[in-house]
Amino acid sequence: MSSDLMRFTIAIPAKLLDEFDEYTAQRGLLVNRSEAIRNLIRDCLVQAELSDPAAEVVGSITIIYDHHIPGLTQKIDEVEHNYPGIVISSMHVHLDHDNCLEVIAVRGVSNMVNELSNCLLGIKGIKYGKLTTAATAGRLEA
Ligand code: NI
Numbered sequence: 001m002s003s004d005l006m007r008f009t010i011a012i013p014a015k016l017l018d019e020f021d022e023y024t025a026q027r028g029l030l031v032n033r034s035e036a037i038r039n040l041i042r043d044c045l046v047q048a049e050l051s052d053p054a055a056e057v058v059g060s061i062t063i064i065y066d067h068h069i070p071g072l073t074q075k076i077d078e079v080e081h082n083y084p085g086i087v088i089s090s091m092h093v094h095l096d097h098d099n100c101l102e103v104i105a106v107r108g109v110s111n112m113v114n115e116l117s118n119c120l121l122g123i124k125g126i127k128y129g130k131l132t133t134a135a136t137a138g139r140l141e142a
Helices: 013-028 035-049 072-081 110-121
Strands: 058-067 087-093 099-109 127-138
Touching: 013 127, 035 110, 035 127, 058 072, 072 099, 072 110, 099 110, 110 127
Parallel strands: none
Antiparallel strands: 058 099, 058 127, 087 099
8 A cells, every 4th residue: 555545534425335335336346445435535536637728638529410511521620720739639530431530639728628628619510529637637646
């Protein structure tokens, strides 16, 4: 055990604990109860930090679109080029004859990441789009 780990005792209703154990088991989480609770605490703190528009965040934007729509691919490319410091990388998958999946890794100040996401998701012809903010920069090591 790492020396900076702290132990503490919490009181929790037995039924709630049973449900939590069942929840982690059903999700196939190969973690012990302590790790599961640590994950919840991290997620809680990240969610709180995300309300700060100046927070440094990392995440991904996933979009699906039909590449046959005239000008759409170019428009997406143009928007991504407008945020060179935010877009870290992107992966393009040709899903089928018509549809493309693009996953764009992003990192930067929360309000800029949101602005980029809104620009992409607002492009006419995008069938699906979602920004997933995975963590804030301050939580990458904790
Ligand atoms: Ni494609």
